[in-house]
Structures are given as structure tokens and as C-alpha cells.
Amino acid sequence: GDSVTQMEGPVTLSEEAFLTINCTYTATGYPSLFWYVQYPGEGLQLLLKATKADDKGSNKGFEATYRKETTSFHLEKGSVQVSDSAVYFCALVDTGRRALTFGSGTRLQVQP
């Protein structure tokens, strides 16, 4: 079945540091890939998505590229801020499915 694997957290960075959160997936079809973010006390929000190979999703300075050859969708940001502290979830929807399959989440803590 479908699955998503994320690097375990917490990831602790200083402000303005470079961020990478690794995500790899297993799917039988041609999935769409997503990153969701959960800020403290808030619900999950879509951060970015990519629907086919080599697509790059971007939002709020975050980027992720759909790499079919490595089945990966790593999240990156060049310079993190304290306000980026949150839990980040990688997810996919496989062809013909309707529900999202999520990874276990990675907590990011950015220190001033």
C-alpha cells in the first residue's frame, strides 16, 4: 500500500539557517504530493503541493520538488524564521484514491 516516510524530529535550527526535511514515499500509481503545516494551536494547513514528476511546489519561501526517480519530496527553505516553528507533514494522494496518506510529521523548532 501507499506510505510516506519523513525524517524524525524535532529539528532545531537557529534563525536564518537552511532547512531540509526529508520525505520519501511508496505508491502504486502516480501520486500527487503535499506538504501540510500545523502551527501551534491551529489546524493543518496546506503549505505546497506538486501533482507530477519534476513539478516544484513553493509557498512562503518553502520549496519541494517531486522527484520520481528517488520517490522523494524533500521540503527546503533557505532562511528559516522563528515563526516557521511548527509540525510539518508530508502526504500523498495516489491515483484513484481520495484520502491523503500522511507521514508521521516533523517538528521544527527555530530559535532566535
Add this chain to the structure above:
Amino acid sequence: GAGVSQSPSNKVTEKGKDVELRCDPISGHTALYWYRQSLGQGLEFLIYFQGNSAPDKSGLPSDRFSAERTGGSVSTLTIQRTQQEDSAVYLCASSLRPTGTMEMNTEAFFGQGTRLTVV
């Protein structure tokens, strides 16, 4: 409302009791999803409703779990004879169109969840 609303936000119940969790999706959204987030784990799909079609119940972990969606809007997730392993955050999401299609307007909007604690 402006977003997906879930109630209650917190629920503590005794083992063996039944509980009902409510979800008010965004008005006009035809697709509604329930997920469960257990401590230290990712979100686990439970059930999916789309319009008047039969729901996809493939994620329900046991027959103690059931859900309904009345009038294509509000949904209730019911857990009978609760067990301690049912303790989790139960999340509801809705989308204008089903996620996973290539159409526009497929983003799933999530509520803040109901934290269920079975003691």
C-alpha cells in the same frame, strides 16, 4: 462558517462509554474526511464522504467506529464502547472537490480536531 468546525475540542470519557464527535464542514464542500492522529504517529485515514455516494469506510479500525453525514453537510463520528487505544486527536477535513483528482479546488481544509482521552 469560515472554516471547518469541530466539537467538542476536548473530550474525556470513561472506558466503555460511547462518544460522538461532530464536524461542520465548509459550506458547499462536497467531500468530507475523518482522520485520526495518535501520539507520535501520522494522520490515519478513517472515512470519506462524497456527496450522496456511499462512504469509503475502508479506514475504520473496528466495527465500534461509525460515521454519518446528514444532508450532505454535518458529520458525526461515533465510537462505541471506547477503549484506551482510541485516545487520539480526531481531525475532520472538507474540500470543494475530492483530493486526488486533477481538478481545481481539491485542497482539503482541516478543523482543529477533537482531542479524545479515554480513561
